[in-house]
Amino acid sequence: MRSLLLTGASVALCLAASAYSAAAEDTIKIGVVAAESGSFVSAGHTLPAGVSLAVKEINDAGGVKVGDKTYKIELLKRDDRTDVSTAIAATQELVRDDKVAAIFGSESHDFTLAMAKITQPAKVIHFAGNSTLAKVLNPTSVAPGGENHYLFQSEPQEFQRSGSTARGVLGLLEPLVGHPLKKSVVIVGNDATGQFLTSYYVKALKAEGQEVPEVISYPPDTTDFSPFLTRAKSLNPDVVHFWYNGDSTLTALPQALELGVAPSYFLFGVDPGIWKERGLTADVPVAMSCVPICWGESSNANAKTYFANYFAAGAPKGVTSSVSLLYYDYVHFLAEAWEKAGTLDPDATVAAIESLHHKGVVSDNLSFNTSHQVTHATEVCAAAPGGAITCAMQQPPAEEPK
Numbered sequence: 001m002r003s004l005l006l007t008g009a010s011v012a013l014c015l016a017a018s019a020y021s022a023a024a025e026d027t028i029k030i031g032v033v034a035a036e037s038g039s040f041v042s043a044g045h046t047l048p049a050g051v052s053l054a055v056k057e058i059n060d061a062g063g064v065k066v067g068d069k070t071y072k073i074e075l076l077k078r079d080d081r082t083d084v085s086t087a088i089a090a091t092q093e094l095v096r097d098d099k100v101a102a103i104f105g106s107e108s109h110d111f112t113l114a115m116a117k118i119t120q121p122a123k124v125i126h127f128a129g130n131s132t133l134a135k136v137l138n139p140t141s142v143a144p145g146g147e148n149h150y151l152f153q154s155e156p157q158e159f160q161r162s163g164s165t166a167r168g169v170l171g172l173l174e175p176l177v178g179h180p181l182k183k184s185v186v187i188v189g190n191d192a193t194g195q196f197l198t199s200y201y202v203k204a205l206k207a208e209g210q211e212v213p214e215v216i217s218y219p220p221d222t223t224d225f226s227p228f229l230t231r232a233k234s235l236n237p238d239v240v241h242f243w244y245n246g247d248s249t250l251t252a253l254p255q256a257l258e259l260g261v262a263p264s265y266f267l268f269g270v271d272p273g274i275w276k277e278r279g280l281t282a283d284v285p286v287a288m289s290c291v292p293i294c295w296g297e298s299s300n301a302n303a304k305t306y307f308a309n310y311f312a313a314g315a316p317k318g319v320t321s322s323v324s325l326l327y328y329d330y331v332h333f334l335a336e337a338w339e340k341a342g343t344l345d346p347d348a349t350v351a352a353i354e355s356l357h358h359k360g361v362v363s364d365n366l367s368f369n370t371s372h373q374v375t376h377a378t379e380v381c382a383a384a385p386g387g388a389i390t391c392a393m394q395q396p397p398a399e400e401p402k
Contacts, residue, residue, distance in 0.1 A: 292325055
């Protein structure tokens with residue numbers, strides 16, 4: 001990985017200092033780099049779908065008025081095939097050859113860091129829906145002249161997402177279970193991302209007063225969860241949290257229900273729409289969370305119209321379809337920034353983004369903090385025995401738990 005990052009950085013230094021482009025036909029080019037094939041495709045295919053819908057809406061409404069000109073947006077999509085070398089090559093092409101003004105993606109933290117080595121020296125505005133960019137985004141690195149001045153994180157920080165999720169899960173499950181929930185066991189895929197995200201989620205559970213006696217890890221390709229579930233049952237939990245991989249949790253839950261592991265469960269990243277379309281049932285309460293808003297059932301008034309348009313445009317109904325909202329709003333946000341700045345100049349555009357409060361689907365008041373990170377709520381739902389589903393938007397904690 002290190003050698004790949006250095007390769008990306010070296011090539012970036014050879015690129016032109018600025019790549020923003022408005023062609024003679026008054027078109028602004030933007031790019032999206034995402035996994036439309038390979039192992040990340042479940043989340044990756046939502047990025048171009050969300051960005052494409054926003055671009056269509058902007059162009060259908062007449063375009064973007066920048067100063068005394070009106071521009072249409074041209075979207076250039078690149079499949080990184082869940083391969084970081086391909087993501088680097090695609091980003092180089094978009095910046096160097098196509099001279100895009102902005103890039104959206106990718107869905108992976110490491111891929112985004114590699115891409116930023118190219119976009120930032122070239123002064124290309126870069127939006128990434130990764131909750132883990134705090135290690136490179138801070139007031140110094142995003143200040144004018146900083147190494148990540150043009151990079152924006154369009155998903156809340158991981159302690160915020162884990163915190164709002166944990167609070168929402170426990171708040172919805174407890175009245176359905178009928179007694180206080182005191183002990184949680186987390187079951188998670190044993191890979192780098194699972195380990196990293198779990199460290200935040202366990203802290204969030206403990207901040208909500210939970211005893212977490214053990215985190216049970218399983219190999220990522222597991223299909224028989226019985227040994228891990230038997231271990232979880234022996235710990236007598238009030239809740240078993242199937243964390244991180246939504247596809248794996250849908251395999252594990254039926255086995256857990258058959259073994260009677262716990263009086264309640266949580267499935268991370270599983271939308272109530274999937275629950276209903278697959279005809280899933282349980283004789284105990286099951287909570288689900290969406291990143292950030294659920295498409296199959298939602299308490300958010302803005303979500304119904306968005307998802308109707310999103311699926312009508314041909315996007316598939318998947319476990320992670322709502323991830324598209326980590327990108328859709330920010331195309332509109334960027335267009336508003338260009339109009340406010342009155343120019344496509346990247347430095348003026350960044351200044352406009354930093355000062356804007358944008359009304360989006362995810363929130364009526366989207367804005368970036370001094371580290372270029374956004375904050376908004378996460379939606380959590382719970383299916384009661386019998387099938388009734390209740391959803392609620394949960395605001396994140398203000399500070400990271402110790």
